[in-house]
Amino acid sequence: MSIYSTEYTFKFSTSIEQVGQTVWDNLANGNSPFCQYPFLHALETSGSVGGKSGWQPFHLVIYQNSDPVGILPLYKKTHSYGEYVFDFAWANTYRQYGVNYYPKLVAAIPFTPVTGARLMLNATIDRQQLIPILCQEITNQLTLFGMSSMHWLFVEQDISQTLHEHHQIQRKAVQFEWFNRQYSSFDDYLTHFNSRKRKNVRKERIKITTEGIKVVRLYGEGLTEKNMRFFYDCYKQTYLKRSGHDGYLTEDFFQKIFRNLHQNLMLVIALKDNTPIASALFVFDKNQLCGRYWGALEDIDNLHFECCYYQGIEFCIERNIAKFNPGTQGEHKILRGFEPIYCYSNHSLTELAFHEAVERFIDEENTQITQYKNNAEKLLPFKQTQD
Incomplete structure (x- = not known):
């Protein structure tokens, strides 16, 4: 028309x-x-x-x-x-x-x-x-x-x-967005925090390590269809617990963007005893990283912060990406350096x-x-x- x-x-x-x-x-x-x-x-x-x-x-x-x-x-x-x-x-x-x-x-x-x-x-x-x-x-x-x-x-x-x-x-x-002010590392970023808030972030990250959890970032050629299937299981589980349905987006959608936009996807996967237990999906280009979806098969304190915030910040610092949008709402982002x-x-x-x-x-x-x-x-x- x-x-x-x-x-x-x-x-x-x-x-x-x-x-x-x-x-x-x-x-x-x-x-x-x-x-x-x-x-x-x-x-x-x-x-x-x-x-x-x-x-x-x-x-x-x-x-x-x-x-x-x-x-x-x-x-x-x-x-x-x-x-x-x-x-x-x-x-x-x-x-x-x-x-x-x-x-x-x-x-x-x-x-x-x-x-x-x-x-x-x-x-x-x-x-x-x-x-x-x-x-x-x-x-x-x-x-x-x-x-x-x-x-x-x-x-x-x-x-x-x-x-x-x-x-x-x-x-x-x-x-709330994070801005990369030419930090050389995550530790460098934390030096700009006041001492109490800096200690809190470090404590959250250490807690993940002491729980025996390993967190990896996958992107580009390192990202596989199997990784995306696991992510979708986490995504679906989160929506089922929160809303009683499988989520707005189908598994076919995630597989399609994996095939056609894999160069713009970054996946964080948390493993416990070498078994994947949680995942977060990010979309990025040279200008911005966007945290989109998250899910966990096991509830562990601070795991959400590690997968959805701290891993994203590290990724931006490593690749010199200017800003990071971690998703809508959430005042808890403020104490981790995400600015309104x-x-x-x-x-x-x-x-x-x-x-x-x-x-x-x-x-x-x-x-x-x-x-x-x-x-x-x-x-x-x-x-x-x-x-």
Whole structure:
């Protein structure tokens, strides 16, 4: 389906295969692995999205003079799970007034609360000129398909600000990220902690060793299909204990990204008496490491911190990766040196009264988020003066 403006043509596709890998790769080039064709294609072809998942692909390709110049990963949603920007209260309010909140439209990477490119454009395109035209065309789609709202999730700050200038409400949240300030080793990193916090981290790591646990990192050619099968067993077990289901992502998804994105995967495996007992999966490129999924077959104190945080920090230091996003939420990350940062989403609701109500809610919430971030910064373990 195509829609026309004076300068651009907008085509919406119900699968990434309709867009085609060549077009996608050309426009997503240089962006994170999550935005790349193999990752999103694996989600669709594994059944993790599409079908009855509640995530229906509706990807947008932008053309100029018949040439593809932009893409935007889009999904029609019939629920709010797997987004990590919570709007359940908004849906409940709609329900109370007898109005349908679902379906809605989201620009997002499914199950991936990591800030990154959403609108990916050819370098020749004037972003400032395009965005208001794009917002209007998306509004037309909402009306045409009876969708309640448009949501841009985990967008880059500059894009979020531009969207905000064009009546897309800006919402802030806080995540915790680690920044590599040219540390030479993990021990060097700890020298920047105050003494008490430094001792706590060292104690946590020593405890793992005294439990007889060995932790290894596998990536590139060192990563095998057998390793990925073990990881999936851990992933599934964690979801079963926590949520009563096998998890949002299928085993086929993990095997597909192993085959097609193995150069961007790092797996941490913990072994006890040479038997694997826990695993954590990371996705990385030259700019950033992202901790994504974790699972354990045995509960051991501090094992989560070792596998999901400390091993990731060491990996970044060794490979000179600038930052590490370990996953969403979790104030316990602060004491281990993960700093609070803002992440952004933008929202537009077709019903004016609801849009204005959400705008008021978010204005109040953003004030609270700012205070939360300020308080979190005070808890960081870094020393202000020499011990």
